[in-house]
Amino acid sequence: MTKVDTLIHCRWLAPVEPATTIYEHYSLAIQEGRILDILPTDQANSTYNADIEHSLDRHLLIPGLINAHTHAAMSLLRGLADDLPLHEWLNEHIWPAETRWINEEFVHDGTQLAMAEMLRCGTTCFNDMYFFPDITARAAAHCGMRASIGLIVIDFPTVWARDADEYISKGLAVHDQYRSDPLITTLFAPHAPYTVSDKPLEHIRVLADELDIGIHMHIHETAEEVDKAVELTGKRPLQRLYELGLASPALLAVHMTQLSADDISTYATTGGHVVHCPESNLKLASGFCQAQALVTAGINVALGTDGAASNNDLDMLGEMRTAALLGKAVSNDASALPAHEILRMATINGARALGISNDTGSLIKGKWADITAVCLDTLETQPLYDPVSQLVYASGREQVTDVWVAGQHLLKDRCLTTLDANDIIERAREWKTRIST
Numbered sequence: 001m002t003k004v005d006t007l008i009h010c011r012w013l014a015p016v017e018p019a020t021t022i023y024e025h026y027s028l029a030i031q032e033g034r035i036l037d038i039l040p041t042d043q044a045n046s047t048y049n050a051d052i053e054h055s056l057d058r059h060l061l062i063p064g065l066i067n068a069h070t071h072a073a074m075s076l077l078r079g080l081a082d083d084l085p086l087h088e089w090l091n092e093h094i095w096p097a098e099t100r101w102i103n104e105e106f107v108h109d110g111t112q113l114a115m116a117e118m119l120r121c122g123t124t125c126f127n128d129m130y131f132f133p134d135i136t137a138r139a140a141a142h143c144g145m146r147a148s149i150g151l152i153v154i155d156f157p158t159v160w161a162r163d164a165d166e167y168i169s170k171g172l173a174v175h176d177q178y179r180s181d182p183l184i185t186t187l188f189a190p191h192a193p194y195t196v197s198d199k200p201l202e203h204i205r206v207l208a209d210e211l212d213i214g215i216h217m218h219i220h221e222t223a224e225e226v227d228k229a230v231e232l233t234g235k236r237p238l239q240r241l242y243e244l245g246l247a248s249p250a251l252l253a254v255h256m257t258q259l260s261a262d263d264i265s266t267y268a269t270t271g272g273h274v275v276h277c278p279e280s281n282l283k284l285a286s287g288f289c290q291a292q293a294l295v296t297a298g299i300n301v302a303l304g305t306d307g308a309a310s311n312n313d314l315d316m317l318g319e320m321r322t323a324a325l326l327g328k329a330v331s332n333d334a335s336a337l338p339a340h341e342i343l344r345m346a347t348i349n350g351a352r353a354l355g356i357s358n359d360t361g362s363l364i365k366g367k368w369a370d371i372t373a374v375c376l377d378t379l380e381t382q383p384l385y386d387p388v389s390q391l392v393y394a395s396g397r398e399q400v401t402d403v404w405v406a407g408q409h410l411l412k413d414r415c416l417t418t419l420d421a422n423d424i425i426e427r428a429r430e431w432k433t434r435i436s437t
Contacts, residue, residue: 012060121316219241278322290330303323
């Protein structure tokens with residue numbers, strides 16, 4: 001028998017690749033953090049001898065969920081300014097609060113709170129956009145969570161940098177620091193077309209090409225954004241980005257709620273990605289992303305929660321259900337965005353958008369063992385005809401029992417193993433006291 005580090009036996013396994021596949025009574029053999037083998041449990045028991053063995057005979061194993069757009073540290077602003085339109089929420093409440101309170105301690109504590117929540121929701125990787133990206137990267141690496149760190153760029157000064165040149169310079173230093181880290185990757189993160197001018201966007205395009213990294217940006221989030229751009233420049237924001245050379249396979253366009261048929265067909269030719277954040281868009285009344293139309297056009301669509309200040313949670317299982325239901329209503333088609341497609345959006349599509357699909361996003365031999373276990377033997381998920389359908393339409397985050405990242409058991413029977421939940425809660429309460437006084 002072959003010795004391996006870990007064997008995980010399960011009732012069902014949805015590897016995502018091949019598409020729509022579900023295995024029953026299967027096992028994963030893990031060695032040095034990667035998936036060595038996937039095979040029927042009876043064969044696994046006769047083939048491998050493991051140092052650690054888990055029998056999850058009531059569970060569905062899926063690839064770890066990928067939150068393709070969030071602002072992790074904003075967890076500390078959860079519920080601060082609810083039930084407001086986006087620009088009022090942002091300009092009159094969130095940006096003033098950030099100006100007063102953002103520092104390294106805020107970002108560290110908020111990121112830890114976010115990671116703890118995401119792990120307990122089955123998320124193994126998040127794509128972040130926020131100030132002090134070095135602190136976010138350090139927190140993720142320390143806890144063992146996979147992260148794509150946005151190298152944020154804005155024209156105006158903040159506590160992180162004075163101007164676009166300094167944002168880019170400091171971002172490049174973060175990229176250099178983590179360029180060889182197995183858990184941390186980087187992307188440029190210019191905030192939005194209305195907060196970043198042409199010169200820094202052109203500079204970012206050149207650097208992204210040289211470094212072969214992506215560009216993560218809020219685009220066409222509201223009708224007001226698009227209308228103001230047309231009024232000021234005579235161009236829709238996407239048209240400006242095309243002319244600047246940013247519309248390419250490197251671009252992750254977040255939100256995209258204001259799209260014409262021409263926008264969709266033209267964007268499809270660029271190879272760019274879209275990150276759909278349905279719950280944040282609904283809460284801020286930003287509009288509806290035409291996710292099924294994007295998929296039909298051949299555009300890779302991933303899922304994100306946005307930040308907890310506008311969602312107000314980081315629950316990717318909840319986001320999956322909302323995306324599925326909203327997709328049917330927006331397209332007026334009950335067959336739109338079926339459960340297996342939604343699971344792909346939350347896993348392999350996110351990995352492709354982030355440029356890490358060779359290493360994660362599906363459960364196949366050779367990839368990192370980024371795995372989420374969901375217990376489906378609950379009253380709320382009975383009877384069970386299709387485990388992926390139950391996952392998307394009937395399951396809740398409380399059913400996520402175990403999570404592994406690169407083979408490391410970060411959530412074990414609902415308990416975090418590398419983060420101190422009690423300490424995180426206490427620090428969150430302390431921040432609430434500071435911010436609300």
